[in-house]
Amino acid sequence: MEEVPHDCPGADSAQAGRGTSCQGCPNQRLCASGAGAAPDPAIEEIKEKMKTVKHKILVLSGKGGVGKSTFSAHLAHGLAEDENTQVALLDIDICGPSIPKIMGLEGEQVHQSASGWSPVYVEDNLGVMSVGFLLSSPDDAVIWRGPKKNGMIKQFLRDVDWGDVDYLLVDTPPGTSDEHLSVVQYLAAAHIDGAVIVTTPQEISLQDVRKEISFCRKVKLPIIGVVENMSGFVCPRCKKESQIFPPTSGGAEAMCQNLKIPLLGRVPLDPHIGKSCDRGQSFFVEAPDSPATLAYRSIIQRIQEFCGPHQTEENLISS
């Protein structure tokens, strides 16, 4: 009976002290008493930190490889085109941090100061943070279980000195697990404006996206809308459009209609987007007239409109 249970659900899990694997654990009575369910002090600390951040947007999908990081990066670039808008991009994909490469910041390191960790700046008004900046080499694998990833995310939210920010964008890994629960939990007191959900047209993606929408509803996270990426491919030779990922079940449009969620827009598959990402260049600069660029800009505008009328309590009180 002295053994520590192998399936410890975690001291702050809802099952703490109550799970079948808790029987006999010396910690059981303490966990079951709810001591572990007392709010994490970091939540208040993060609330304080987030007072200088006007809008917080999560970029989610259920599915991997649909273009979340590409979208997050270009949303950041698009918003930061206005020099008076301060933009922060936080990458909480701990295992596969793509943001440093896409933003052309590979090899950059994070600096510590008295006021916390400094983000890495692409432009004066566009700062970025990612676990990628903490690795000695981009090939280093971060092989962490959930609790350690959660700790990193808490540090990103509590210890990074973002300064005054108009938009904090959070790029996430695929799924509905530790990272997603943690970011929502840690920002619980700080008010998240909403989530943008990225998908591709085919049913195999939409299936996972519906789960992500269920997640948002369950944690009461507003949904700004859905972006359908890789929506049609225009051959650079013959200029005719094909569907590489056919929307066999009606694509994002049908799903959004069924679930009564806005479809923010469709971005076509342009092979130059992937190349720009690999080179760390903004696709808007590389291909300003591409249909994909125009689609992105329209989507960004709709996101700004959504955030526009929503003000933080501080702004309302002071205005």
Next chain:
Amino acid sequence: MEEVPHDCPGADSAQAGRGTSCQGCPNQRLCASGAGAAPDPAIEEIKEKMKTVKHKILVLSGKGGVGKSTFSAHLAHGLAEDENTQVALLDIDICGPSIPKIMGLEGEQVHQSASGWSPVYVEDNLGVMSVGFLLSSPDDAVIWRGPKKNGMIKQFLRDVDWGDVDYLLVDTPPGTSDEHLSVVQYLAAAHIDGAVIVTTPQEISLQDVRKEISFCRKVKLPIIGVVENMSGFVCPRCKVRAVTEASLSSLKPQIHQPR
């Protein structure tokens, strides 16, 4: 000091009892003594179970959306074309289980018998298991943290009655986290033949795949080889190849070439 630490690393973590968040936890001395590091009895149980399974192959990537599930499913179909080859396909992507749909098994349910959970059979010689079969609806989100996902994976390996199998293929989610550590840990005594790593040509995928290769090296998992998926696209209209060529050569120094 009576408070339970919020960042409990988990009782069987290497950091159990030693992490900064363990200070003051009433469990600290026990965790630090290594009681939690004693091998999980399930590892031996799984080793026994796996005695009827000849070959075990993991399908990995670091990157999402490169075609792991598509590849796993078609590897299964391909191997099962020989009626005398028994194939098992295990989907350990708990949050985004794609295998039921790809295998045309949506809506199927798992049955329990005295010998354990029965896989769902596509063909007599091709059985499938996924968390997707345990959901009331395909839209149900599985919102679980690591420990609960690990528990599910353990059950899949220990409690499913696969029977005599020539190939057990394991489809994984993207990343190098709980699911990957757990499947390697639970199969530690049972010998995994190796991993097939799927990627797409662009560098943003290869970057994550190199991490996956590092993971394989770290946990001493042999690498069977790499598959480059979505490698070029021929426009169905004008028949001209429209996407750039492979960058696989950049991975060569990192892995042995297959024979």
